Amino acid sequence: MSVEPLLAKDLRWVVCPVCHQSLEREGDIITCNGCRRRYPIVDGIPVLLADRALI
Ligand SMILES: [Zn+2]
DSSP states (O other): OOOOOOOTTOOTTOBOTTTOOBEEEETTEEEETTTOOEEEEETTEEOOOGGGOOO
């Protein structure tokens, strides 16, 4: 058993840091189902920071 980092595939318990709605992965982008902000995935790790959102 190894402890894996937060991977892009594991989004079911991750919510948008801005509006707390669910997220949906589209390639290397994660799109919020609420406010439609778009977050990048860097090296397989979602960067879910409001000030990093691509909008
Ligand atoms: Zn949102």
